[in-house]
Structures are given as C-alpha cells and as structure tokens.
Amino acid sequence: MDYISRTEKQKIWDSLTEKRRVHTQGVLEKALEMAGIFGADADKVEVAVICHDVYRGRKDDELNALIDEFGIDERYKNNANLSHSKIACAMMKRDLGITDEDILNAVSYHTTGRRGMSVLEKIVFLADAIEKGRDYPGVDDIRKRAETDLDGACLMSLEGTIGFLKSQGFSEDEIDTDTIDARDDLIDKTL
Numbered sequence: 001m002d003y004i005s006r007t008e009k010q011k012i013w014d015s016l017t018e019k020r021r022v023h024t025q026g027v028l029e030k031a032l033e034m035a036g037i038f039g040a041d042a043d044k045v046e047v048a049v050i051c052h053d054v055y056r057g058r059k060d061d062e063l064n065a066l067i068d069e070f071g072i073d074e075r076y077k078n079n080a081n082l083s084h085s086k087i088a089c090a091m092m093k094r095d096l097g098i099t100d101e102d103i104l105n106a107v108s109y110h111t112t113g114r115r116g117m118s119v120l121e122k123i124v125f126l127a128d129a130i131e132k133g134r135d136y137p138g139v140d141d142i143r144k145r146a147e148t149d150l151d152g153a154c155l156m157s158l159e160g161t162i163g164f165l166k167s168q169g170f171s172e173d174e175i176d177t178d179t180i181d182a183r184d185d186l187i188d189k190t191l
C-alpha cells in the first residue's frame, strides 16, 4: 500500500542533506533486511525510514518553534536529539496525512524506544542504530544479534545507549523515561 505519493517521497529525499541521505539509505537497507527476517510491512518500513530524520540537523530555535506549533511536550525543547523524532511524527500526520499509528510510532520513538514496541518500531529503532554507516564500540555484536533476535538486539542497543549516557555523567533519572521503560520492558521479555 502506498502511504505517500511518489512525488512526496521524492520531495522528502530531496530535502535531506547528502550526509542524511546516505544515513537514511543505510537505515532503509537494514530495516528492509530485518523486515524480511522478522516480518514487517515493507511499505510501512519505507515511509517511516524516509521520514525519520527529516528534522535532524536543524537548529534549536527552529525545532523549539515547531514544538510550539505542533503542541509537542515542552520536555523536548532544546533537545534536538529527541525532538526531531516527535516533530517528524507530527509533520507526517498533518502534512502527509499519515494515520497509521504503527508508522507514526516507529518515527516518534526511533531515538528513545518505548515500552511495548511493535516489530516495526523495533526494526526502525535498531536499523537506525546499526546501519552500515554506524561505527561505535559494540556495533558489530548488535548487528550479529539482530540477524536472529530482534528483542535481544534492541536490548543490547538500549543498554549501550544508557551505559554511554551514564559514562557522560547522566543518572538514570536524567535519561528519557521512554528509553528506561523500553529497556526494562525488554529485560522482562527476554528473561
């Protein structure tokens, strides 16, 4: 099913910087590969991935104004890392007419994860973290796990992110609750 027209799709690709386009292409390849393994709708994967980072790289002022415009939670102000996901989701609803909750959630939670993620959400979350352009300690272990175990690979990624943030001086209370909830949820599921 076509969730957006070819023209809209092209417009979004054209709006991405070269660097973001390469990343998005990498995410798309990885996400489609995982969709084949774990079972997810390729059209939903494509729309979510193409849109997931359209607001990545924008300045805080612009993002804060969009947060006001869309009535998004104030906690995302001055936090481009998280707000770009929420704004992309709101734009998809308003400007692209996307109503499919699974696609919207996959974009909205692609950075943090959340409790009770669907297969599509997990695939987009993980593909974003392990696409071929990503290079950080442990990424190959997560890639390997992602070939057979979606929950286990998501958990590895979340634990890696939380561990990294802690090493930067953040306590668990200061890390976005959705990330902590996503980890706790998967610990319960993978036990």
Ligand SMILES: [Fe+2]
Residues within 6 Å of the ligand: 052, 053, 056, 084, 085, 110, 111
């Ligand atoms: Fe992102």
Ligand SMILES: [Fe+2]
Residues within 6 Å of the ligand: 023, 027, 052, 053, 128
């Ligand atoms: Fe991304």
